[in-house]
Amino acid sequence: MSTLENMKFLLKSWFNVWYRFFPPESVKYWKSKEAARAKVIHGADGSLQMQIEGEKYPFPGFPRGHVLTGSLAGVKHKLKNMVFNKAFEELEKMEGNITTDAVPAEKMAPAVRELHRVLMELENAEIVPDMKGRIKLIRKVLCHFFNEDDAYRFRFQWAMERMNMSKIKLSKADKYYFRGKYFKVDHDIFDY
Secondary structure (H helix, E strand, O other), X not given: OOHHHHHHHHHHHHHHHXXXXXXXXXXXXXXXXXXXXXXXXXXXXXOEEEEEOOOOOOEEOOOOHHHHHHHHHHHHHHHHHHHHHHHHHHHHXXXXXXXXXXXXXXXXXXXXXXXXXXHHHHHHHEOOHHHHHHHHHHHHHHHHHHHHOHHHHHHHXXXXXXXXXXXXXOOHHHHHHHHHHOEOOOOOOOOO
């Protein structure tokens, strides 16, 4: 083991011990009850948020349950079946071709290599095995596609460099609620 690997191991071990006594903040209401009272508020940036009773942070956004399970439910179900399930079937068929033609990640274009790294990290942070598999498949196909089709890769890079990352970055409130979604937000610090 190199000195850097030793340092990472010691740091992660220390955080794992710390985590046992002082776990990271996480949404609380779902641990003891089905629902909690909430009121809609306006955030400092003008966005809609929900102040949930007993929670430390306001919930970013305003997911309206009656829309999600009502009028949107049929569309969501059809979209999931038509687009995602069919797309994953096709991706799985393509996967065999990709593995024979794929360029190793370390030989990919820098932007594609970075996408590969981030999707690997996303895969490692997933808890649900089905989601891990889907992310892995997406990573293989997207990285192969962007590495081979430079026109789309350049468009992807053009769009990404124009994103305001301060608006994309997870806030403390986002992480607080995300921990309750079967995702290891802090996987780089803690072993769950």
